Amino acid sequence: MQTSNPMEAILNKLQEARNNGEKMFDFTLSNPNLGVSNAMKSILISVVDSARNEDFGYAPSQGLLSTRQTIADDLNLQAQRNWSVTAQDITIVPGAAGGLCALFKALLQQDDEVIGVKPYFPSYTHYIENAGAHYVPVDAHEDFALNIDNVIAAINEKTKVILLNSPNNPSGVIYSAEQLAQLAQKLTELAQHGQKIDVISDEAYARVTYDSASVPSIIDFYEHSIRVVSFSKDLGLAGIRIGYIETTPNYRMLKLQDKLGAMIRNLGFVNTSTLAQKALLKGLNETVSIEYYQAQKDQIVAILDELNISYCAPKGGLFLLAKSPIDDSGLWISTLLKHGVAVVPGSLYGAPAYFRISTTIDEQQINASKGSWKAALAELSC
């Protein structure tokens, strides 16, 4: 029986296989597999150990002032904006997902439109619809680079937000400074003609890049820019839920951060984990080993190369977007599944000819999966 969501059959099969004790190679996961660094673990323990009573209580909706200041200081040091980032430019959020939901609710009205770029994280649609608005994703270039003409062409009077995601989930593409500057210039012209469009930049993978690639941000080029950052991957705090929203000085007078605080209360988030916020005071840069993630990625790449399966070479993130070796990508994915390999259909990300492979699997498992990949390909080549 066909199910409406192509993931449902895959997840059911995975569950069934697990229940039967069968071996499955699960490349659907978006779960970081390295946990936290040892230093972060020690910091978390010391935070609990030395916690005062109020450290377990409710925190301000926008986050602890000390944590907001710590992040602002770090941005002044590391990102080196052309302005001084202050605590009032930072709101602590329970992860990028919560941050995006609060932001969309703060910025959008009923039937507004948000332009995004394919491929995109599928939950965006829900986050935007929660705010009563509509998501309008446009095609990227063939190599998944930002297609600025497509973005600009999609703008109409209902457009309030452009949503970027770099490093991109699932393609791993990083948008270049040149592209971002060009987009910023066009949007600045529009703003001068009266249509002020906010750009939200989802930078959940900003510190997960390969070969130490740097990630330019639209915030350095366009004053109506908002960054959404997560500590789920770089610090390994996915399950503990923490990230932040950074805005430009332009938003100080608009009191967007105050509005975000109200949204965090009204949407039921209340506050971000107080213990995670305390941990950031000392552990903001205690990233896990990105080299491990790169090694896992390289190993999957080696299998794909060996099998002559083409893919978008990622510069960051924790995924590989690979092209189905046959025209019928649904058949390819179900054949892989039959042979014990679960991946996610690219159709969920607006890239139906592709499939997404998570690179958060340990090397031993990746190696062990090789035979299954080959068997699936062999079956379809017959």
Added chain:
Amino acid sequence: MQTSNPMEAILNKLQEARNNGEKMFDFTLSNPNLGVSNAMKSILISVVDSARNEDFGYAPSQGLLSTRQTIADDLNLQAQRNWSVTAQDITIVPGAAGGLCALFKALLQQDDEVIGVKPYFPSYTHYIENAGAHYVPVDAHEDFALNIDNVIAAINEKTKVILLNSPNNPSGVIYSAEQLAQLAQKLTELAQHGQKIDVISDEAYARVTYDSASVPSIIDFYEHSIRVVSFSKDLGLAGIRIGYIETTPNYRMLKLQDKLGAMIRNLGFVNTSTLAQKALLKGLNETVSIEYYQAQKDQIVAILDELNISYCAPKGGLFLLAKSPIDDSGLWISTLLKHGVAVVPGSLYGAPAYFRISTTIDEQQINASKGSWKAALAELSC
């Protein structure tokens, strides 16, 4: 200048006083002041210390199966329902606020109505409006007991949910088993005639009761009942955000818990803190000392008694709802504020003749505030 929200002026004054180093007695707080128990602190440390990598990763949206089972087992033991509670009746949520937001979104359509009872927690309005529905609070009896006639009279064809809160914030009233059984009977009759109304019971203070009072739940009387429970107050985990939703066996076929899982993803909550979930496996009943909260409450009661200010004697919760000693409750609250005592206007809870006093202030501070209370009263008696 008059501000639209009566709390704004109070919070501004509090902030201003703090900035000037002035002494203020802040009775507006809803922040538990006892932290966590020592046992819970040890459990939290051991959870971090022994965490495997996956314990820091994303958890299933509905919560870890082990934590859901632990809560179900505890309910079978302590609450003794007439049925066996299973893990599938439990969804772990990031606090009662998040749980209510997910529930309203799962149960309500555009322009549906939710009947509540005064006095009520003001955020309810936001949570319900997030789901596109409307909140219709009705009057309680004079002593804040549940007025069933008022609830039933407010039902129309748009009514989809009745929202109860016992122990009540801010009155501290516990709805009796007789009242709940009577309401259940009337709603069961309605259901038999085709109008099935869900009752959501916000039981955030279920384990914070005075003189060990027990809290009857509508879930024992009415099959279309949903409990929302928080660990913010009893376990002191407010800042870490954890609670759960319990449904009756009636909802298993309706797959409400599955739908809640989807809502937890789509609303940006993603999952409840994995570390808090792990802590519940061992610490589910490691409550803070409710006796301390009772002592704090008794001490405030002593001041009110001495000043002849009448109040609703709370049976649970962390608040006192007291009646303004003069007709103009706004004047009373601003006079108190002038003398260094901050409280919350009852108008925010649908009880304009009253004011709310938080009992989460340590005894020394409560004692020290006595003179300020007296001075405010003296000024108005002149």
